[in-house]
Amino acid sequence: xxxxxxxxxxxxxxxxxxxxxxxxxAEEDARRQPAGAAPVERSRRTRRMATLARWLPVAAxxxxxxxxxxLVIGFRALAPGGxxxxxxxAELDRTVGELNQARTAIAEAARLLNDEKRQRADxxxxxxxxxxxxxxxxxxxxxxxxxxxxxxxxRLEERDKAMAALQRQMExxxxxxxxxxxxxxxxxxxxxxxxxxxESAVAAQREAAAKxxxxxxxxxxxxxxxxxxxxxxxxxxxxxxxALQKAARVSGLLRRGAELRGTVPDAAVQRLFDTxxxxxxxxxxxxxxxxxxxxxxxxxxxxxxxxxxxxxxxxSTDQAPAVRAWLIETQWLLAGIKRAG
Amino acid sequence: xxxxxxxALLIATALATGGCANAYRLSPQAGERLAEAIATAITxxxxxxxxxxxxxxxxxxxxxxxxxxxxxxxxxxxxxSGEAGKAARVVFWTAYCHEKEGRTAEAASLYESVTRxxxxxxxxxxxxxxxxxxxxxxxx
Numbered sequence: 001x002x003x004x005x006x007x008x009x010x011x012x013x014x015x016x017x018x019x020x021x022x023x024x025x026a027e028e029d030a031r032r033q034p035a036g037a038a039p040v041e042r043s044r045r046t047r048r049m050a051t052l053a054r055w056l057p058v059a060a061x062x063x064x065x066x067x068x069x070x071l072v073i074g075f076r077a078l079a080p081g082g083x084x085x086x087x088x089x090a091e092l093d094r095t096v097g098e099l100n101q102a103r104t105a106i107a108e109a110a111r112l113l114n115d116e117k118r119q120r121a122d123x124x125x126x127x128x129x130x131x132x133x134x135x136x137x138x139x140x141x142x143x144x145x146x147x148x149x150x151x152x153x154x155r156l157e158e159r160d161k162a163m164a165a166l167q168r169q170m171e172x173x174x175x176x177x178x179x180x181x182x183x184x185x186x187x188x189x190x191x192x193x194x195x196x197x198x199e200s201a202v203a204a205q206r207e208a209a210a211k212x213x214x215x216x217x218x219x220x221x222x223x224x225x226x227x228x229x230x231x232x233x234x235x236x237x238x239x240x241x242x243a244l245q246k247a248a249r250v251s252g253l254l255r256r257g258a259e260l261r262g263t264v265p266d267a268a269v270q271r272l273f274d275t276x277x278x279x280x281x282x283x284x285x286x287x288x289x290x291x292x293x294x295x296x297x298x299x300x301x302x303x304x305x306x307x308x309x310x311x312x313x314x315x316s317t318d319q320a321p322a323v324r325a326w327l328i329e330t331q332w333l334l335a336g337i338k339r340a341g
Numbered sequence: 342x343x344x345x346x347x348x349a350l351l352i353a354t355a356l357a358t359g360g361c362a363n364a365y366r367l368s369p370q371a372g373e374r375l376a377e378a379i380a381t382a383i384t385x386x387x388x389x390x391x392x393x394x395x396x397x398x399x400x401x402x403x404x405x406x407x408x409x410x411x412x413x414x415x416x417x418x419x420x421x422s423g424e425a426g427k428a429a430r431v432v433f434w435t436a437y438c439h440e441k442e443g444r445t446a447e448a449a450s451l452y453e454s455v456t457r458x459x460x461x462x463x464x465x466x467x468x469x470x471x472x473x474x475x476x477x478x479x480x481x
Contacts, residue, residue: 285433
């Protein structure tokens with residue numbers, strides 16, 4: 001048997017190895033295609049690589065087996081055939097060469113397998129990175145529930161802020177309330193003080209009113225005494241409005257008043273003079289036989305605040321004594337008319 | 342005043358019923374007209390008296406212009422009803438208002454009128470006093 005015979009005897013193992021190697025080369029070319037291939041191609045390649053990984057050891061074992069079988073068959077052929085040692089050596093060398101080639105192929109296949117493993121590891125790492133990227137993208141783009149949760153969280157945050165603001169407002173209002181309470185306390189104290197002052201004033205007023213009543217009583221008695229004295233002179237035995245009318249005519253009150261009025265510098269006193277003059281004139285013109293006319297006149301005299309006006313006039317110190325005397329005389333006469341009604 | 346009115350109306354009614362009409366030989370229609378005229382005059386006088394009292398109240402309050410305007414129609418009414426004393430008062434107070442308002446010429450004229458026409462009423466006496474003072478006073 002020759003080396004060619006060996007080749008002829010082992011053609012199927014070599015072809016299979018060659019086919020496997022071609023397949024590997026094709027897959028290698030496919031693997032070296034640019035990154036970013038479609039996921040379908042990648043899965044196909046992955047399947048091919050899985051097939052290669054499964055069958056490559058088998059192919060290598062078959063190649064070793066074929067080489068060993070060739071050697072055995074060669075030695076058997078040498079023994080009964082009695083071929084020469086050179087040819088056997090040549091055959092052996094060739095077989096050893098083939099064996100070495102097979103070993104080299106196996107080593108190459110192992111290297112390729114390792115490369116493939118490393119590439120797959122790289123691929124896994126790439127996929128893992130991609131997965132992480134997708135996870136990150138998913139995390140960056142939250143689903144609807146997450147959006148709702150975020151919305152809820154935002155609303156909760158807003159509510160917390162509103163509660164905080166409310167709390168602040170409550171604290172501020174509590175401060176204002178405290179201030180108002182202080183003011184209320186102050187006002188209450190002020191009210192109490194004013195009430196006390198008012199009570200004091202009322203008491204003083206009552207006291208003054210009592211004194212005034214006493215003074216008025218005394219004044220009335222003095223006035224009555226004066227009237228009696230004047231009437232006894234002007235209208236002896238007379239009383240009432242008729243007697244007062246006669247007394248006023250006899251005493252010449254109107255004439256004296258007209259003479260004095262020009263000497264009065266104060267406008268208020270002049271006005272009082274005019275009032276007294278008008279009333280004295282009406283008294284002089286009064287028809288004492290007409291009851292309704294007399295009643296109307298008394299009502300008119302009573303309606304006038306003559307006492308106050310006289311007090312104001314007498315308070316002025318620059319009035320001549322004759323003016324003061326005329327005012328007082330007129331006053332008591334009009335006071336008599338008030339009482340006479 | 343109420344009593345006067347009552348009696349006057351009573352007299353007017355008596356005249357209207359014919360007794361006095363026959364005495365004065367008036368026809369019943371003329372008697373009625375006379376009674377009506379008297380009653381109207383008396384009613385006007387009663388109203389005028391109230392007006393006079395109100396005017397006097399205004400004068401006491403030194404509201405001379407208002408008082409004078411209120412007095413303006415009253416003298417004729419009192420004249421018509423035969424109440425010379427009231428008419429004299431009205432003219433006197435009118436003069437008084439003019440005097441207080443500074444119109445002494447008008448005041449003097451009216452005072453003189455009162456003294457001339459209504460003497461010897463109290464108003465005429467007072468008007469004479471005031472007129473004398475006005476004439477004695479130096480011209481403003």
